[in-house]
Amino acid sequence: MNERRSLFILCCLGFGFAFLYIPILSMVVFSFNASKLVTVWDSAHSPTLKWYAALLDNDEILDAAWISLKVAVINATGASILGMLAGFSLSRFSKFRGRFALNAMTTAPLVMPEVITGLSLLLTFVAMEQLIGWPAGRGLTTITIAHITFSMAFVTVVIQSRLATFDSALEEAAMDLGAHPMKVFFVITLPIIFPAILSGWLLAFTMSWDDLVISSFASGPGSSTLPMVVFSKVRLGVSPEINVLATITIAVVTLMMISVALWMARAARLDKARQ
Amino acid sequence: MSIPATVPLKPAPWKDPSARPYVQLERLTKKFGDFTAVDDISLKIYQGEIFCLLGASGCGKTTLLRMLGGFETPTSGKILIDGEDMAGVPPYQRPVNMMFQSYAIFPHMNVEQNVAFGLKQDGVSKAQIKERVATMLDLVKMGDFARRKPHQLSGGQRQRVALARSLVKRPKLLLLDEPLGALDKKLREHTQFELISLQEKLGVTFVVVTHDQEEAMTLASRIGVMNHGEIVQTGTPSEIYEFPSTKFVADFIGSVNMFEGKLVEDEPNYVRIQSDELGSTIFVNHGISSPPQAVVWAAIRPEKIFMSIARPEGTDNIVQGAVQDIAYLGDLSIFLVKLPTGKVVRVTRPNTSRHSEEITWDQQVYLNWDSTSPVVVTR
Ligand SMILES: Nc1ncnc2c1ncn2[C@@H]1O[C@H](COP(=O)(O)OP(=O)(O)OP(=O)(O)O)[C@@H](O)[C@H]1O
Ligand SMILES: [Mg+2]
Secondary structure (H helix, E strand, C coil), rough: CCHHHHHHHHHHHHHHHHHHHHHHHHHHHCCCCCCCCCCCCCCCCCCCCHHHHHHHHHHHHHHHHHHHHHHHHHHHHHHHHHHHHHHHHHCCCCCCCCCCHHHHHHHHHHHHCCHHHHHHHHHHHHHHHHCCCCCCCCCCHHHHHHHHHHHHHHHHHHHHHHHHHCCHHHHHHHHHHHCCCHHHHHHHHHHHHHHHHHHHHHHHHHHHHHCHHHHHCCCCCCCCHHHHHHHHHHHHCCCHHHHHHHHHHHHHHHHHHHHHHHHHHHHHHHHHCCC | CCCCCCCCCCCHHHHHCCCCCCCEEEEEEECCEEEEEEEEEEEEEEECEEEEEEEEECCCCCHHHHHCCCCCCCEEEEECCCEEEEECCCCHHEEEEEECCCCCCCCCCCCHHHHHHHHHHHCCCHHHHHHHHHHHHHHHHCCHCCCCCCHHHHHHHHHHHHHHHCCCCCCCEEEECCCCCCCHHHHCCCCCCCHHHHHHHCCCEEEEECCHHHHHHHCCCCCEEEECCCEEEEHHHHHHCCCCCHHHHHHHHHCCCCEEEEEEEEEEEEEEECCCCCEEEEEEECCCCCCCCCCEEEEEEEHHHHEECCCCCCCEEEEEEEEEEECCCEEEEEEEEEEECCCEEEEECCCCCCCCCCCCCEEEEEECCCCCCCCECCC
């Protein structure tokens, strides 16, 4: 009975992993494929790194990746700051004029279809350009602003829920010991909620990194983000370079996760050793 | 319960009309919406006192303390500390430190950094900080734990860190909100005496909030008993215990037998109270100021009632009843004696001798008390 059950659990596990990782794994494998046809394994000349070399020569993809990275970093930082401000005012000030409106407005992008968000942003940018001449045309600036608008909502929610469980006695104690409110914020509140801010930042980063719909509305000529380039390429037929791109992305993410895990283990060890 | 026998060398400051109070509350009121948490409190606290605010949960103790610390703005009334009006003075500029009910230890700093925090804000030099922190940690016996993070400490250790952190700045006034709430009985008693000796060593004025009356009795120079946002009585522990001014205080501090009755004889030097609950009269050997025929309550402490099998001499203050229940507590025993009227009287007897008169369940006994023992309250 017991063995049967453990077999069943193993099957579940195997199926789950297969479901999640076989598509990814096949992508990685096919990135070493020599054939130009993505779905045909050319066993005579594989594995090969030739598509990796091709990717490094492909300026279009590299430019797009660079734009995406810039947008993602600026967006994540901007959204974190704005989201933190919104999160603070929503969870700290119980009553103020427009609290309900702010709350509704920050959470609206969470439920709004992306197409509508993107379209309304586009209309806003066009109208603003006509009225005040800024932003001139669409490009990096408009994409970044658009991304901040929708990812700020997610950061706000993350920070607001962290602050809901924050013991305000900690801040009072710091003030009681002579620290100015400004200082309290920077040496007590900020370090304690830092993990929440970091996860908000990462959330905003990933959302910007793989956003397609909103970017398409807000971008102009010469400012295509990586998802936009990939999508347009895929429509003409999947090229093996896309597999390479995916493999590199997976490798970077995996490396980052491993190093964070190692860093955390090391910090825990140091903490123990210090006693 | 023990009442500390404190023999003041000088007259107590609260009895000296020329003494200058260190903390003065004038008609202090705090309302949350239309709920009054602190109701028109006037109070004077003197330098070097341990003043205990005692009251049931939710009676406004923390709110009062938070107003002293500057975390809550009074709805009306004034707070003077060292003669200075505290209105509009933010917490970080008050000569006051507070130990929070939840300890509020900074989780991202170790013990040492927690204690050093307040000194850093004052711009004390590094060498001085180090020295003062080390001294303070030794004082609260946490010297070996200086590098620990708060989550690696026990509740009692955390409490001592919080105490060290609030004392290291040498405040003139320290506010402690249920400082020993998280400790077990043994550690709590031990720490109470540590607190007293610390207070004597440093000369700080303490305002301690507690809902544990034994703790208040042990610590306090004076106690302020609170009920529903008001201070109903202030006085030394023995004053509060021996001469409660209202039914609430008598009931709240220690246990008490309360007999409702009517004044039937009201002379300047004695009164007699007819109590239907007791089924007899109570003779009290001092006068009280109350209209005749008024409804009053006589409060008699359980340890002041004597119990015997044989009828004691005299005629006053004697009733008969049957032992309903006995609880053996080690140092003393509690007897519940049921009177013919149905009222149950609580009597305690110290277990001083192994051969004391054997009293058992259902036995008929006589209860009597001194005519000095009853405290008569009118509300
Ligand atoms: N910020 C607030 N808003 C509304 N009501 C409050 C607020 N703070 C306290 N109260 C109310 O005021 C009353 C007194 O609260 P307080 O915290 O002073 O009680 P306490 O005497 O310290 O009780 P405990 O012994 O349980 O700590 C309570 O009824 C509480 O509900
Ligand atoms: Mg409280």
